[in-house]
Amino acid sequence: MPDILHRVGIKSSTKDAYKALTTIDGLAGWWTSTTKGDSSKVGGQIHFQFGDRGFFDTKVLELVPNERVLWQVVDGPAEWIGTKIGFELKQEGDQATVLFKHQGWKEPVEFMHHCSTKWAVFLMSLKSFVETGKGTPFPNDVRITINWD
Amino acid sequence: MPDILHRVGIKSSTKDAYKALTTIDGLAGWWTSTTKGDSSKVGGQIHFQFGDRGFFDTKVLELVPNERVLWQVVDGPAEWIGTKIGFELKQEGDQATVLFKHQGWKEPVEFMHHCSTKWAVFLMSLKSFVETGKGTPFPNDVRITINWD
Numbered sequence: 023m024p025d026i027l028h029r030v031g032i033k034s035s036t037k038d039a040y041k042a043l044t045t046i047d048g049l050a051g052w053w054t055s056t057t058k059g060d061s062s063k064v065g066g067q068i069h070f071q072f073g074d075r076g077f078f079d080t081k082v083l084e085l086v087p088n089e090r091v092l093w094q095v096v097d098g099p100a101e102w103i104g105t106k107i108g109f110e111l112k113q114e115g116d117q118a119t120v121l122f123k124h125q126g127w128k129e130p131v132e133f134m135h136h137c138s139t140k141w142a143v144f145l146m147s148l149k150s151f152v153e154t155g156k157g158t159p160f161p162n163d164v165r166i167t168i169n170w171d
Numbered sequence: 172m173p174d175i176l177h178r179v180g181i182k183s184s185t186k187d188a189y190k191a192l193t194t195i196d197g198l199a200g201w202w203t204s205t206t207k208g209d210s211s212k213v214g215g216q217i218h219f220q221f222g223d224r225g226f227f228d229t230k231v232l233e234l235v236p237n238e239r240v241l242w243q244v245v246d247g248p249a250e251w252i253g254t255k256i257g258f259e260l261k262q263e264g265d266q267a268t269v270l271f272k273h274q275g276w277k278e279p280v281e282f283m284h285h286c287s288t289k290w291a292v293f294l295m296s297l298k299s300f301v302e303t304g305k306g307t308p309f310p311n312d313v314r315i316t317i318n319w320d
Contacts, residue, residue, distance in 0.1 A: 024173060024174060024176070025173060025279065026176070026287070027173070027175070027279055027283055027284040027287050028284055028287050028288040028291075029281060029284035029285040029287070029288055029315070029316075030288055030315050030316065031315065031316025031317050031318070032317075033317045116317060117316060117317045117318070119316075121281065121284055122284070123284075130174065130176055132178060132270065134176055135176040135177055135178035135270055135271070135272075136178040138175070138176050138177050138178070138287065138291070139177040139178055139179055139291045139294065139295075142177075142287070142288045142291030142292065143291065143295075145288065146288075146292075146313070146315065149315070164295075166178070166179050166180065166295065166298070167178075167179065167180025167266060167268075168180050168181075168182045168265060168266045169180070169266070
């Protein structure tokens with residue numbers, strides 16, 4: 023099954039990057055400003071709302087402090103349900119390197135192409151958020167098409 | 172074998188998008204300002220130089236005006252050699268939709284994660300270049316890590 027893969031390098035500690043991936047304030051700082059739920063414990067559920075465009079609900083599967091975050095999508099677009107979203111962190115000098123994988127897509131549909139590019143944009147928002155305190159979460163996200171997204 | 176997939180929507184005609192993918196001035200406007208070769212005919216070779224960081228040489232495999240461009244990498248990083256890079260274009264109202272695929276990677280290595288994110292950044296540069304006449308090709312490319320790239 024095809025996966026979406028990405029890698030960004032953040033000028034930070036893995037501790038700060040991990041915080042941005044495991045706290046509601048952190049997630050709201052780079053993905054969508056309307057983030058709710060319990061992101062800091064295994065089994066917790068997180069609700070990511072993108073206005074009237076849609077939402078994703080994830081369940082936290084794994085948390086290894088400053089190293090690894092893994093979620094499973096439990097509700098949202100049909101193509102996303104059951105997929106897993108993982109972030110691996112490692113310290114390389116002044117850089118927290120983030121290896122991202124969104125795995126379990128059934129088919130490489132056009133929507134998967136879209137989500138791949140959109141993930142890159144949001145991971146650049148994560149980088150900016152951790153480095154400067156300011157990201158571009160929804161509804162201020164960088165648009166990759168001319169309409170809604 | 173895993174692929175890198177992306178999708179962007181450009182406020183333009185597919186004709187203008189195709190031109191940015193098949194002329195040296197076009198390619199130099201969004202990928203690397205040091206682009207040379209013969210990009211406008213099947214069998215032509217294109218050299219993309221990124222300063223002392225490296226280069227990619229591609230051979231044009233297919234050209235369907237305003238619809239499709241396909242290259243094969245013939246020289247550059249070992250992981251890239253033999254891989255194929257394709258752009259499918261379709262007009263959707265005011266938008267030229269670009270479906271991108273970099274296929275034939277042998278393994279989902281860390282460098283592939285990096286290239287996936289970097290492709291997204293360059294495709295956003297393509298979008299900007301076609302829409303406004305100004306992209307961010309190397310050496311003015313958006314950096315996704317804290318060092319060389």
